[in-house]
Amino acid sequence: MFAMIIFGASGDLTKRKLMPALYSLYKEQRLPEQFVVLGVARTHYTDESFREHIQPEETFGTHLHYLSMDPEQPEGYALLDQRLQALTGEAQPDNLLFYLATPPSLYGVIPQHLKSAGLNRPDTRIIVEKPFGYNLPSAQQLNAVYASVFEERQIYRIDHFLGKETAQNILAMRFANGIFEPLWNRNYIDYVEVTAVENLGIEQRGGYYEGSGALRDMVQNHLIQLVALTAMEPPARFTADLFRNEVVKVYESLTPLTTEDLNEHIVRGQYTAAGAKAGYRDEQNVAADSRTETYIAMKIGIDNWRWNGVPFYIRTGKQMPTKVTEIVVHFREAPHRMFSYPGANTLILRLQPNEGMVLKFGMKQPGSGFNVKQVEMDFTYDRLGGIPVGDAYARLIEDCIQGDPTLFTRSDAVEASWRFFDPVLDYWKEHPEAPLYGYPAGTWGPLESEALMHEHDADWTNPCKNLTHTEEYCEL
Ligand code: BG6
Numbered sequence: 001m002f003a004m005i006i007f008g009a010s011g012d013l014t015k016r017k018l019m020p021a022l023y024s025l026y027k028e029q030r031l032p033e034q035f036v037v038l039g040v041a042r043t044h045y046t047d048e049s050f051r052e053h054i055q056p057e058e059t060f061g062t063h064l065h066y067l068s069m070d071p072e073q074p075e076g077y078a079l080l081d082q083r084l085q086a087l088t089g090e091a092q093p094d095n096l097l098f099y100l101a102t103p104p105s106l107y108g109v110i111p112q113h114l115k116s117a118g119l120n121r122p123d124t125r126i127i128v129e130k131p132f133g134y135n136l137p138s139a140q141q142l143n144a145v146y147a148s149v150f151e152e153r154q155i156y157r158i159d160h161f162l163g164k165e166t167a168q169n170i171l172a173m174r175f176a177n178g179i180f181e182p183l184w185n186r187n188y189i190d191y192v193e194v195t196a197v198e199n200l201g202i203e204q205r206g207g208y209y210e211g212s213g214a215l216r217d218m219v220q221n222h223l224i225q226l227v228a229l230t231a232m233e234p235p236a237r238f239t240a241d242l243f244r245n246e247v248v249k250v251y252e253s254l255t256p257l258t259t260e261d262l263n264e265h266i267v268r269g270q271y272t273a274a275g276a277k278a279g280y281r282d283e284q285n286v287a288a289d290s291r292t293e294t295y296i297a298m299k300i301g302i303d304n305w306r307w308n309g310v311p312f313y314i315r316t317g318k319q320m321p322t323k324v325t326e327i328v329v330h331f332r333e334a335p336h337r338m339f340s341y342p343g344a345n346t347l348i349l350r351l352q353p354n355e356g357m358v359l360k361f362g363m364k365q366p367g368s369g370f371n372v373k374q375v376e377m378d379f380t381y382d383r384l385g386g387i388p389v390g391d392a393y394a395r396l397i398e399d400c401i402q403g404d405p406t407l408f409t410r411s412d413a414v415e416a417s418w419r420f421f422d423p424v425l426d427y428w429k430e431h432p433e434a435p436l437y438g439y440p441a442g443t444w445g446p447l448e449s450e451a452l453m454h455e456h457d458a459d460w461t462n463p464c465k466n467l468t469h470t471e472e473y474c475e476l
Contacts (some may be wrong), residue, residue, distance in 0.1 A: 001095065002032040002401070004081070005391045007071050007110055008101035009039025009050070012204065013129070017160075018101060019054050021393035023388070024226040026060050028379045030398055032389065036087045037065045040080065071102065071110050084119075096124040097400060103208055104131060109144055120149045127340040130221045131212065132409070133427055136418035143411045155435070156400045157409040160323075160360075161222040163392030170229040170327070170347035173237075173349070180347075181234070183331070188345065193328040193461055194226050196351075197320035201278065201441065203270065206285030206319065213292040213466075214268075218316040220421050224251065226351075227312055229237070230327055231302055240406040241431075244413060251416035255301035262427045266320055267437065267449040269295035271319040274440035280318075291436050293430075294318040297449040298424075303438070313452060319441035324463040325351040330456070337370040339364075348461075355387050356380035359427040379444040 004022070025031045042279040050066035067083050069076030084093045098114065099432055100107055107128055112424035114120050124148075133139025161167050174180055183189070196218060202209040209217065228250040235242040257265075271294050273279035280286060280294050300313065331345040342363040343418050348358040358378040374399055381387050388394070399407055428434055437446030445462070451457055 001034040001036065001091065001093070002097070003036050003038060003084055003093055003095065004087055004097045004397075005038045005040055005084070005100060006099045007040050007106070008103075009066065010041040010043035011101055012047065012245070013101040014039065015054060018099065018244065018397075019056065019329075019391045023057055023060050024388065024394045025398055026063070027057075030242045030394075032401065032431065035063060038083065038087065039062050039064065040069055040070065042169075044068050054277050057446075071113070072111050072115055072239065077119065078140075079114050081117055081119060092121070092292075093123045094123040096473055097397075098124070098126045099397075100126065100128045102129075104129075104134065104212075107132070109146050111146055111247075115149040123462050124150075125154050125156060125409075126150060127397075127400055128155070130409075131158055131216045132221075132414045133418060134211070134216060134420045137417060139414050139418045147411075152402075152411060153405065154394075155411070156405060157361070157411075158396055158416060159221045159225050159409050160392045161225050161397040162407040162409075163394075164270050165350060165387050165391055166349070166355045167229060170226075170349060175234050186308055186310050188331055189310055190330045190332045191310060191456055192230060192330065194223055194230070194314040195328070195463060196223055196226070196313060196316045196325040197445075197463075198318055198323045198440070199320055200323070201280070201319050202283055202286075202399065204284065206283045210286055210290060210292050214294055214318070215424060216314050216423060219298075219314065220298055220417050221317055223314045224417050224420075225409075226325075226327060227300070227302075227314065230329075231307055231312070233284055233306070238406075240404065243406055244303065244410045248410070248413050248416055249304075250302065251413060251420060252418045253302050253304040253307075255303045256420070257300075257423050261299070264422065265299040265422060267295075267297045267446055267452065267455045268293035268428075268435070269317065269439045269446040269449070271295070271403055271441040272438040274442055277441035277442065279321060279438075286299055291432065293436060294447075295320075295439060295445045297445065297452055299452055313460070315445065315449065317439075320444060321442055326461075326463055327351070330463045339370050341374075342374040343374060346435070346461075350463075352387075354380060356382075360395045417454065 005010040006016060022037060045053060045066045045068060051061045051064050054064060056064055065087060067080060069079060085091060089339050100110055111126065132141050158237040174184060197324050228247045231250050233249065235246050256305055270292065272279050273282060279287055297313065297315035300314065327349040329347040333344040333443050339391045346360045351383060356379050358376050360374055360376050363375045365373045396407060437448050450459060
């Protein structure tokens with residue numbers, strides 16, 4: 001029998017993301033026929049009260065169980081083993097999937113206790129949430145711990161952005177079509193923007209976020225992953241290792257940050273109170289003088305034949321005017337300007353919401369003269385039936401159950417990414433006086449971030465203006 005054990009089962013991630021994902025797999029009969037889900041956390045629940053907390057749909061609830069234990073202490077793990085034996089009816093259950101939805105401080109402890117209790121069995125897998133480590137040395141240490149307990153084939157470092165249909169579609173768009181790839185390089189592309197912003201604050205996660213900040217929470221994993229999908233070379237075949245080799249190559253090609261970059265090409269911000277919205281420092285479990293960044297914008301380069309000289313601008317922030325994730329590819333202007341075409345071509349990959357793609361180009365305005373106007377050609381996922389709710393976690397959990405690690409982060413990728421971002425963290429640590437700009441909640445972040453775009457005579461693309469039917473997501 002298959003058993004999924006969720007550490008951190010009383011938390012937000014379990015209720016908001018993991019359970020809906022499991023339920024959607026269950027409903028579509030994509031889970032193994034015989035399965036149990038065992039929630040584990042310190043909070044006291046019985047099976048019944050845990051089910052009440054989760055409020056599962058229909059018969060799914062009968063598969064849910066709960067064990068109250070402190071994952072930091074070794075004692076509970078023998079009980080865990082006994083409980084798994086009772087639930088599966090097997091003397092030594094092996095088909096186990098441990099999911100670590102706990103605070104990151106427990107990522108190192110749990111596998112060691114699993115090992116001591118003999119729960120690291122050959123067919124067992126473990127999914128670990130991000131951020132994996134809080135800098136390069138800690139990630140290396142964590143990788144060493146995991147390697148001493150499991151084989152790499154059993155370790156699934158999750159970055160749920162890779163589970164998103166639209167992130168995977170970047171690969172389909174680039175490599176299933178003949179027309180984009182010839183243009184996808186420094187000869188035709190001027191610069192690229194990667195934006196993942198949200199209109200929520202940190203919700204109830206002050207304790208976690210204080211130790212994390214936007215760089216560890218979003219940039220080191222999700223944003224750089226999107227950069228990799230946009231910038232990578234086509235893998236020779238679409239297999240786990242060949243695909244992940246190409247991701248690592250992008251990370252290893254990131255131009256190391258210089259002091260000038262650290263001073264001038266990175267802008268960090270923190271939201272301040274505005275109207276009914278609380279400021280970051282007013283949030284629960286946040287220090288009154290916190291210097292944790294809730295916004296970051298930076299310019300990065302990729303030193304290889306395809307991308308040399310093409311800047312990638314990435315930004316993420318909490319309490320922005322809208323929630324949107326998108327990549328905007330700015331093509332170079334036509335080499336000879338015959339018409340007064342207002343701007344170069346852009347291709348917008350909208351990952352969420354209003355998932356789709358827009359190509360902007362110039363067309364002659366009907367009538368006398370030669371007035372060229374910018375028009376849009378767009379595709380939205382609605383035409384393919386839309387994106388299923390909760391798709392990312394469902395897809396990734398299913399892949400893990402089936403033993404497919406393609407869309408999970410390999411140990412060398414995690415380390416390569418930290419290697420690139422560590423200097424930023426070190427710089428902020430060594431220079432606590434480095435600017436941290438306030439921005440009123442509900443705005444587009446510090447005005448200083450606009451300066452990053454000046455070399456292109458441009459502003460950051462306003463996502464609210466991209467897809468014609470997006471205004472409903474904006475509160476401008
Ligand atoms: C998580 C971050 O990994 O991603 C959160 O910890 C963030 O802070 C979330 O809100 C965004 O994910 P999505 O899928 O809602 O865009």
